[in-house]
Amino acid sequence: MSLFEVDGGAVMEAELGELIHLADPPGTSGHVVSLRVLELPAPGRDCLDCEFVVETETVRGSFPVYVMSDDLDDWQEALEELAAGRFVSWLNSGRTVQFKIKPLSPGVIRVSLHDGPSSQVTVSFPLFPEAGWIDDQRARLERVRRVFAG
Numbered sequence: 001m002s003l004f005e006v007d008g009g010a011v012m013e014a015e016l017g018e019l020i021h022l023a024d025p026p027g028t029s030g031h032v033v034s035l036r037v038l039e040l041p042a043p044g045r046d047c048l049d050c051e052f053v054v055e056t057e058t059v060r061g062s063f064p065v066y067v068m069s070d071d072l073d074d075w076q077e078a079l080e081e082l083a084a085g086r087f088v089s090w091l092n093s094g095r096t097v098q099f100k101i102k103p104l105s106p107g108v109i110r111v112s113l114h115d116g117p118s119s120q121v122t123v124s125f126p127l128f129p130e131a132g133w134i135d136d137q138r139a140r141l142e143r144v145r146r147v148f149a150g
Contacts, residue, residue, distance in 0.1 A: 016040070019050065019067065019075070019144045020099075020137060022111060024128050031056050031127050033111050035065065035099075037144055048148060052097055052113055054123050061123065063097040063115050069148065075141055083134050107131075 020035035032055040039049045052063040071091060078088040078101075087102045100112040104126065112124035 016147055017140065017143065019048075019072075019140055021140065022109075022127050022129050022133065022137075025130055028128060029057060031125050033113070033127070035067075037067075037147070040147065048144070052099070054113060056123075056125050059123055059125075061121075063113060063118075065091070065096050067091075072141065072145060072148070076138075079134055079137055079141070 016037040016039070018034045018036050020033065022034070023032040024030055032053070034053050035050050036053060037048050037050050041047055041049075047066040047068045050065045050067050052065055054061050054063075075090055078090045081088045082101060082103070085103050087100070089098060089100045091098050095117060098112075098114045098116060100110075100114075102110045102112075104110055107128055109127050109129060110124060111127055112122060114122040
């Protein structure tokens, strides 16, 4: 397991974790999308090295992404929109993968990732996240913010 130094102390990779983790419940289709934080910002940089990971029955892939502190603010706003039952599109700058979530019905969302700047690949699929998924994403965001702040 990788270790990262923060303020003279080691932070295990598991603590960096995933900014986003959305998955179908066990025993269903097994669709998963996550945004893994790979490493802390280098000194003088204001971005996290991350990767989106997608797993479905037929597709497995990853997309490298750099997440800036402003992107974290935008993700927080997107979570508020999702809590109100509205469609969100995150990382819309054109510099990286665009991530969209559309509520379809109670308990069902459609997630889409579009790699516009690089491969032009779009992956879109339904998910049936467990109750409380938005609160889980908020907790993940706060954990990443704490690690990012050092």
